[in-house]
Amino acid sequence: MTTGFVISGYFLPIVGTLLIAYLLGTIVYRLCLHPLAGVPGPILAALTYWYEFYYDAIQPAQYVFKIQKLHKEFEPVVRTTPAEVSIADLDFIDTIYSPGPSQKRDKDIEKVKALVLDSSIGGAVGHDLHRRRRRALSSFYSPRQVLRVAPDGEVLNLSDLYFGFANDFGFDQNLMAGLPGAHTRRENFNGVLRAVKLNSQFTWVRDLLRYLARSLPLTLSSYITPQTDTVGRVGQENINSIVHELHNDHKLPQSERSPRRLEDEAVLLLVAGTQSTQVALSLVHYHLMANSTIMANLRAELESQPSSTLAQLLQLPYLNDVVQETHRLAFGVTGRNARVSPDQPTTYVDKSTARTFTFPPGTSMSTSTLLVHANEEIFPDPFAFDPGRWLGPAGAARKNYQMGFSKGPRMCIGMHLVNAEMVIAIAAMARWNLELFATSYEDVTFLHDYHIITPRLDSKGVRACVKSRAQ
Numbered sequence: 198m199t200t201g202f203v204i205s206g207y208f209l210p211i212v213g214t215l216l217i218a219y220l221l222g223t224i225v226y227r228l229c230l231h232p233l234a235g236v237p238g239p240i241l242a243a244l245t246y247w248y249e250f251y252y253d254a255i256q257p258a259q260y261v262f263k264i265q266k267l268h269k270e271f272e273p274v275v276r277t278t279p280a281e282v283s284i285a286d287l288d289f290i291d292t293i294y295s296p297g298p299s300q301k302r303d304k305d306i307e308k309v310k311a312l313v314l315d316s317s318i319g320g321a322v323g324h325d326l327h328r329r330r331r332r333a334l335s336s337f338y339s340p341r342q343v344l345r346v347a348p349d350g351e352v353l354n355l356s357d358l359y360f361g362f363a364n365d366f367g368f369d370q371n372l373m374a375g376l377p378g379a380h381t382r383r384e385n386f387n388g389v390l391r392a393v394k395l396n397s398q399f400t401w402v403r404d405l406l407r408y409l410a411r412s413l414p415l416t417l418s419s420y421i422t423p424q425t426d427t428v429g430r431v432g433q434e435n436i437n438s439i440v441h442e443l444h445n446d447h448k449l450p451q452s453e454r455s456p457r458r459l460e461d462e463a464v465l466l467l468v469a470g471t472q473s474t475q476v477a478l479s480l481v482h483y484h485l486m487a488n489s490t491i492m493a494n495l496r497a498e499l500e501s502q503p504s505s506t507l508a509q510l511l512q513l514p515y516l517n518d519v520v521q522e523t524h525r526l527a528f529g530v531t532g533r534n535a536r537v538s539p540d541q542p543t544t545y546v547d548k549s550t551a552r553t554f555t556f557p558p559g560t561s562m563s564t565s566t567l568l569v570h571a572n573e574e575i576f577p578d579p580f581a582f583d584p585g586r587w588l589g590p591a592g593a594a595r596k597n598y599q600m601g602f603s604k605g606p607r608m609c610i611g612m613h614l615v616n617a618e619m620v621i622a623i624a625a626m627a628r629w630n631l632e633l634f635a636t637s638y639e640d641v642t643f644l645h646d647y648h649i650i651t652p653r654l655d656s657k658g659v660r661a662c663v664k665s666r667a668q
C-alpha cells in the first residue's frame with residue numbers, strides 16, 4: 198500500500214463526509230435548534246451570512262432597504278442573519294437602545310470590527326468600556342464647550358466654522374480654504390466608509406490588513422493616514438486638541454492613552470464629525486434651494502427675531518424644526534445599529550398576534566433609522582422634506598422617534614456641537630440667494646447604506662450658483 202493509495206482511497210471520502218456532516222449539522226442547527234429558529238424571515242438569511250453579503254456587498258449597500266421590504270412581508274420581527282433579528286416595532290426602540298439603568302447594552306462585535314476603529318468610542322463593544330471612553334470625551338462636547346466654540350457676537354461664516362472645527366481636532370489644515378483638498382479628503386472618507394461593508398464579511402482580511410498596514414502602502418490605512426499623521430506628533434507639539442488632552446490625562450489608564458487608541462479616536466471623531474455633518478448640511482441646503490416656501494418661512498422668522506448669537510438661534514422654533522427635519526432625512530447612522538444584551542434575555546411580544554419571542558443573551562437586536570424615520574404612520578409621505586411635521590404637540594410627540602443621534606447611553610456625543618453648527622450654517626444659508634445647478638433629489642436622498650446616507654453613486658454633490666445676497 199502506498200501513501201498515494203491511502204490519500205486517494207480514504208482521505209478524500211473521509212474529508213468529504215466530514216465536510217458534508219459539518220454542513221448538514223450547521224443547517225440543522227441554524228434552522229431547527231438555534232434559539233432564533235422560530236423567528237420569521239427568509240430561510241436563506243437564517244441559513245447563511247451570504248444572504249447579507251449579497252444585499253450589502255454585491256448589491257451596493259442595499260440590505261437595509263431589503264429588510265424594510267421583508268418587514269412588510271413578515272412583520273414585525275425578521276431574522277436577518279443566522280444570529281441577528283430586526284424588530285420594526287416603534288414601541289421596542291427603547292428596549293433595544295435605552296433599556297434603563299439596570300440593563301446593559303453591548304455592540305455587536307462583528308459589526309464593530311468591520312469599522313476598523315476598535316479602540317475608539319464607537320469601537321467600544323462593552324457597555325462599561327463605552328461609558329469610560331465617553332466620560333473621557335464628554336467635557337469636550339458639552340453645551341458649555343460648544344458655546345465656547347461659537348462665542349456671542351457676530352454669527353460665524355461657514356469657512357470660519359469648518360476651519361475651527363478641523364482645527365479643534367488637532368488637524369491643523371484649513372480645508373475650507375482649499376476646496377480641492379476638501380474634495381480629496383471627502384473622497385477618502387467615502388472610500389473608507391464603503392470598505393466597511395466588505396470588512397464586515399471578511400474580518401480576517403481586516404486583521405491581516407492591520408497587521409500589514411505599516412509596511413504596505415496600498416491598504417485601508419493609506420486612505421486615512423493623511424488625516425492621522427498629525428496624531429503621532431501630538432505629544433511633541435503644543436496643539437490644543439482633544440487627542441492632546443486625552444494623551445495628557447494621567448487619570449486615564451495607560452491603555453486608554455496608547456497611540457493606537459488615540460489614532461482610532463481621532464479618525465472616528467473626524468469621520469463622524471465631518472462627513473455626517475457635511476451630508477446633513479448639503480441635504481438641508483438642497484431643500485432650502487428646492488422649496489422656496491420653506492426658505493421664505495425661514496427668512497421671515499430670522500427677520501422677525503434678529504438673532505446674532507448661537508443661544509438666540511437655538512431658540513428659533515422654525516429653524517429648529519428645519520434642523521429636526523434635516524436629521525430625520527439624514528437618517529443618522531444608516532446601518533442596522535445592532536445592540537446586544539450581554540447578560541439577560543430580552544422578550545418581545547408581537548401585539549397583532551400576541552406571539553412572544555425571547556431572544557437569549559448575546560442576540561444581535563437591531564432596527565434601522567430607515568424603519569423608524571420612514572414609517573408612514575408617524576411620518577406620512579416620509580421622503581418629503583417638511584419642517585411643519587415638528588410643529589405643536591403632534592410634532593413634540595414625533596420627537597420620540599427622532600433617531601438621528603440614536604438613543605440611550607450611546608447617543609451621539611457630538612449632538613450639541615452638531616446642532617450648533619446646523620443652526621449657524623442654516624441661518625447663514627438664508628442670507629444668500631443661490632440657485633441649484635445640475636442637482637436633483639437623487640443627489641441628496643438615501644439610496645445606499647454606507648454608514649451615512651449615500652445618494653446615487655455617480656453624484657457630483659450638491660452644486661449651486663450664487664446669485665445675490667438676500668435682504
Ligand SMILES: *[C@@H]1O[C@H](CO)[C@@H](O)[C@H](O)[C@H]1NC(C)=O
Pocket residue numbers: 354355356357
Ligand atoms: C468667511 O470667513 C473667512 C475667514 O475669516 C473670510 O476669509 C471670508 O471672506 C468670509 N466669507 C464671507 C462670505 O463672509
Ligand SMILES: *[C@@H]1O[C@H](CO)[C@@H](O)[C@H](O)[C@H]1NC(C)=O
Pocket residue numbers: 488489490491582583584585
Ligand atoms: C414646499 O414645502 C411646503 C411646506 O413644507 C410644502 O407644503 C410644499 O408642498 C413644498 N413644495 C414643493 C414644490 O415640494
